[in-house]
Amino acid sequence: MLSFFKKWFGNKGKQGKHTGSTDPVLDLGPAATLDDSSKKIPKADIHRLMIQATRIRKTKGYHEAVLFLEDLAEYYLKERNTALVTTVNKLVPYMKKDTQLTYEKARQWLQDLIGRLPVTDPYFLNVHITMAELLEVEGTDKAIEYLKKFLQEHLPSADTYYHLIRLADFYRKQGDLKQTKNYLEQARQWWDTKLARYRLIKMLRRWHHSAALLSFEGNGSKDPADFLFHRFMEFALDMACVLDPVQIDEFHKRKDQYYKGKRGFSGTSQFEKAIESPALPKNRDTLIRDIFGFVFEEMPLMLGVPEKQLHFHPGDPESLDEVRQKKLFSTRPFTRYEELEKKIRKIVGL
Known part of the structure; x- marks a missing residue:
């Protein structure tokens, strides 16, 4: 063999x-x-x-x-x-x-x-x-x-x-x-910003996955917003793992998987129980619209990917400096965690 x-x-x-x-x-x-x-x-x-x-x-x-x-x-x-x-x-x-x-x-x-x-x-x-x-x-x-x-x-x-x-x-x-x-x-x-960009992002994603499960078992229906915060952080970081201007098509492929329900939190019993809670300030459709809109459109800009690069198609004109900046993106440290956390807390009403 x-x-x-x-x-x-x-x-x-x-x-x-x-x-x-x-x-x-x-x-x-x-x-x-x-x-x-x-x-x-x-x-x-x-x-x-x-x-x-x-x-x-x-x-x-x-x-x-x-x-x-x-x-x-x-x-x-x-x-x-x-x-x-x-x-x-x-x-x-x-x-x-x-x-x-x-x-x-x-x-x-x-x-x-x-x-x-x-x-x-x-x-x-x-x-x-x-x-x-x-x-x-x-x-x-x-x-x-x-x-x-x-x-x-x-x-x-x-x-x-x-x-x-x-x-x-x-x-x-x-x-x-x-x-x-x-x-x-x-x-x-x-959690150290000196770590390689995608290594740190994956570490953060894994932590929020476990934190969400802890939140659900510890608080249950008493605090659905806390559970959703961790679930949405995990989701955002999952998308950040494939946010690279050099391979931006991978970001859009994963986005499509979430839209089609082939990847992610939607449909799980814990998520469904939490998002239907009357204790939340927003209904299900509004929450999904807000988190998808932020992660798919706003977050890339916040993390340093220009709109032109986010929606780049092969054959689109780009300068040598733009190409150089795209290649440097993956080497930059991940330093926007606090801003990401603040935004998602606001979405779920924390």
């Missing part, structure tokens, strides 16, 4: 290989963390391979898909390619449903993989989150115990950010909302 992957990638696998000596490093205080620009995952290839895994699962069953993904994981591990994390995230849920594979064997396989993870890139630490999710089969207590031990053994940094949030999620599942708030607050301290 490994020969198949060599044939598939050719020399592409080396694109994601890290040496640890040439990667740019940001000084974040207690610990250093790698900038996202160092994580060169061959996205097109990993995307196609995940689709292939899904196809195998549908046609041949979970066991064959597991074998395929295990071989792929070994390939990425050998190449020290961070696409390993995506592969493992796809693999473990399949392992849980593979009737030919016991839980113990799945756990041992993942434990062995973790023991061989490269130490050159902290991005690989995210595999520990997947291990915690597998251990949840034994109970949420086991997942919590694993992540708490992990956090005790690793210096706090932006690289353990998602571990803190996942730990908060596990505590929420247990009904311990005090600890949920505690770990979400700990995660907030790693």
